[in-house]
Structures are given as structure tokens and as C-alpha cells.
Amino acid sequence: MPFLLRVELPDVPGSLGRVASAIGAGGGDIEAIEIVEHRPDGTAVDDVMLELAAGVMPDSVVSACNAVEGVRVVWISRYAAGGNLLLDLEVVEELTVHREQALDRLAGMLPVAFRVDWAARVRHTADGAVAVSATEAAPTELPWADLKQAERLPPVDDVTLLCGAPLLDDEIVVLGRSGGPEFLDSELARLGHLAGLAVSIAGR
Structure with missing residues (x-):
């Protein structure tokens, strides 16, 4: 079964190669790598x-990676969605093809794009927060916040x-990730950008 590993490493040439070698030594076979964030430090x-x-x-892969100088495993978990990392561009292309359903399709695609357990398009009503659309694992009681940004x-x-991002005046999109890792600033920026694009594509 696939696993997803999030690792922090020095942003210098050769670091990723050393991590790849450590993963191989620990018994792992790399399927794909995605750079999530470059940090000022x-x-x-x-x-x-x-x-x-x-x-x-x-644990064998974690130990092998942590043994590399400057490398720290942030999180590792089974990844039931399979071995495809969905790029943001693919999300935008799918939304463009289905403009009228763009906001609902956004919620359906975000769990793979962000490696989260669920996503929901949430509307604020007089009776509280209700799901306009949600993926299967989303809870029945959803949070609401009056968001101006992700x-x-x-x-x-x-x-x-x-984490969440604004969609319409009375709607937000919410992501849920069980057990970590924490949402990075770069992920919040991506979510806000994709939510804004979905609204524009839908003509709302």
C-alpha cells in the first residue's frame, strides 16, 4: 500500500538525493515527489x-531519513488515495471543463490535491452550517467561520x-486532515488561490 511521507530538509543541492537514498536503504520505493514549501530559513x-x-x-524509512544530517520526518501515513499526486493545474482544468459545477467539483478534488481526509463546501444559514457538497468522509457537523482569506x-x-477558504458571501470550503501534518502557509495560499479560481470559473 502507498505511504505519504512529509519530510523537512536543507534547501541545498544534493539534499533530496540523500533523502532518496535513505528511503531506498530503509526499504521504500519512491513513486513521486512534490515540493510543498521553500522556507526563508x-x-x-x-x-x-x-x-x-x-x-x-x-519506522524503518523514518529512521533512515532522520539519520541524514539536517533531515526531519514530519509525518508518515498510509495514503489510500493511491499513487497519483494531483497537481493544482489538473484541478483547474477539471473545473474549467465543468464550469457550472465548479464549486461542487472543487470540494470533491481537494482531498487528493491536498492529501486530506475530506473536504466540504459549507453554507451559513439561519439554522447553522450545512454542507452544500462534501466528500464521503466529511463529518455531519461542519464548522463555520466568516473567512476573508484561507x-x-x-x-x-x-x-x-x-483549514478553510472563502467561496461566496455565505459559503466557505473546509478541509479536514486527521492526525497531521499541520497545514503549512504554502498550503493555505494554494487553497485560497484555487477557491478564488473556482468562483471565477463558475461565474459567481
Whole structure:
């Protein structure tokens, strides 16, 4: 089964190669790599999609990576969505093809694009927050916040991290990620950008 590894490493030539070698030594086979964030402090955050050899535990890969100087594994987890990292451009292309359903399709595509457990388009009504559309794993009780930009939201339980972005005056899109990692500033910027594009594409 695929695993998703988020790793922090020095943003210098050769660092990613050393991490790749460590993953191989730990019994992992890299399927895809995505640069998530370049930080001002000279570090980078990458997401690595990998498969583990039979009998290999994820701890072996974590230990091998953490043994590389300057490298820190932020998070590793099974990735049930499979081995495809959905690029933001693919999301925009799909929304453009289906303009009239762009806002609903956005919620459906975000879990793969952001490696989260669920997403929901949430509307504020007199009776509280209701889901206009949501992926299967979304909870029945959804949060609401009057957002002006993409932000982290207060968690609704001890394990699920949340963030959201404005869509329409009375609607936001919310993402839920169970167990981590925390939403990075770069992810918030991407979410805000995609939400704005979805609204423009839908002509709203």
C-alpha cells in the first residue's frame, strides 16, 4: 500500500538525493515527489509518495531519513488515495471543463490535491452550517467561520486539523486532515488561490 511521507530538509543541492537514498536503504520505493514549501530559513518541505517492500515497516524509512544530517520526518501515513499526486493545474482544468459545477467539483478534488481526509463546501444559514457538497468522509457537523482569506480553523476534535477558504458571501470550503501534518502557509495560499479560481470559473 502507498505511504505519504512529509519530510523537512536543507534547501541545498544534493539534499533530496540523500533523502532518496535513505528511503531506498530503509526499504521504500519512491513513486513521486512534490515540493510543498521553500522556507526563508533555508529549509524545504517535500511530500514523497512511496511503496514499502513486503515486510518493511514505515519506522524503518523514518529512521533512515532522520539519520541524514539536517533531515526531519514530519509525518508518515498510509495514503489510500493511491499513487497519483494531483497537481493544482489538473484541478483547474477539471473545473474549467465543468464550469457550472465548479464549486461542487472543487470540494470533491481537494482531498487528493491536498492529501486530506475530506473536504466540504459549507453554507451559513439561519439554522447553522450545512454542507452544500462534501466528500464521503466529511463529518455531519461542519464548522463555520466568516473567512476573508484561507486560514487554519480551530479543531473540532483531538485529531482532526482544519483549514478553510472563502467561496461566496455565505459559503466557505473546509478541509479536514486527521492526525497531521499541520497545514503549512504554502498550503493555505494554494487553497485560497484555487477557491478564488473556482468562483471565477463558475461565474459567481
